[in-house]
Amino acid sequence: MTENEFVELLYRGESESLDFKSEQYVFVGASEEAKAELLKDILAFANAWRNDPAYILIGVQETPSRKANATGISPADHIDDATLQQFVNGKTKTLKCLFSIGSKLSGLGKYGSDLYFLRSLFRTAKEI
Numbered sequence: 672m673t674e675n676e677f678v679e680l681l682y683r684g685e686s687e688s689l690d691f692k693s694e695q696y697v698f699v700g701a702s703e704e705a706k707a708e709l710l711k712d713i714l715a716f717a718n719a720w721r722n723d724p725a726y727i728l729i730g731v732q733e734t735p736s737r738k739a740n741a742t743g744i745s746p747a748d749h750i751d752d753a754t755l756q757q758f759v760n761g762k763t764k765t766l767k768c769l770f771s772i773g774s775k776l777s778g779l780g781k782y783g784s785d786l787y788f789l790r791s792l793f794r795t796a797k798e799i
Contacts, residue, residue, distance in 0.1 A: 691728050
């Protein structure tokens with residue numbers, strides 16, 4: 672994702688293919704119940720029928736009726752892609768989710784903090 676594509680998403684607002692999370696999901700050292708929130712959001716996007724990718728933008732706060740606020744998160748809070756893939760695919764067993772953690776968008780958050788995004792690839796009727 673380019674910086675311009677990211678900024679375009681900030682103007683779109685939340686929808687069935689875009690979600691903003693101002694804070695990183697609780698993951699490292701978290702209970703299975705706490706991790707379930709992340710799993711629920713990923714599966715909701717992974718299982719939705721649409722023609723375009725869906726995104727969860729982490730480090731972004733929704734602001735009604737205007738551009739979302741890119742606040743960013745600490746790099747220490749970042750969940751690496753391999754860990755997240757293993758977690759999700761270990762919970763779904765028979766369904767392989769097509770998603771990825773996008774590269775961090777360095778310095779775009781408030782005070783130069785980093786932003787991260789989860790990208791869920793779209794599913795079409797051909798995949799059945």
